[in-house]
Amino acid sequence: MKFRELKQVRQSLAEARALLADPEMRAMAEEEITSLAPREPALEEEIKVLLLPKDPNDEKNVILEIRARHGRRRGLALCRRNLPHVPALRGATQVEDRAALII
Numbered sequence: 001m002k003f004r005e006l007k008q009v010r011q012s013l014a015e016a017r018a019l020l021a022d023p024e025m026r027a028m029a030e031e032e033i034t035s036l037a038p039r040e041p042a043l044e045e046e047i048k049v050l051l052l053p054k055d056p057n058d059e060k061n062v063i064l065e066i067r068a069r070h071g072r073r074r075g076l077a078l079c080r081r082n083l084p085h086v087p088a089l090r091g092a093t094q095v096e097d098r099a100a101l102i103i
Helices: 002-019 026-036 039-051 072-082
Strands: none
Touching: 002 026, 002 039, 026 039
């Protein structure tokens, strides 16, 4: 679908550029080029992302361990700030309460 859309945008851009030579159609062609030109690189980027191979580890769980070195509160604050969706951190008051998190 995205490739067909990109192909259509490129074709429309080529037609609009061809109309630039005609003085009567120049304003309309410039307007069309202005609206379509930013769409082309955006579609190219979307296609590049779609062509990336799927990572086999995407569906697997991970074990994440964050340890505080000097300040225990800093490690806990880091966890709370960067992992707000983990319910185990909501009531934790010290880093030792939750040494390892399984997400």
